Amino acid sequence: MKQVVEFNGSSPKDVEGFVVEARLDFKPFRRVVISPEGTVIFDINRNEIRFPGVSYHHPLLLTVLKVAGASFDPVTVHEIPPSQSGQKELRCSARYAWGQDRIA
16 A cells, blocks of 8 residues: 655754654655655655655755655756656665565
8 A cells, every 4th residue: 555644844843853754654765856846755665755845945944855765966967857747757776775675
């Protein structure tokens, strides 16, 4: 079953605490999608951590991307792509060794 959690805080500390706590119930993060409506972190099972309203030019966007481990250029991340959807997809770097979650 797909799991979805939604952020409703307002500070960078809230973002960090929220993602650290949510990470306990999720597998490693795979990608982050930024759209005009908000930002979503997807894990390898396509479960979602949603940040509604945290989009381009939002002060919390860089914090969300850093905590998620996304690969991005801080200078150009706020540029809206010319596609119709206005979405930008960023990959997350590997945070754990392969099979790490299987070790007892």
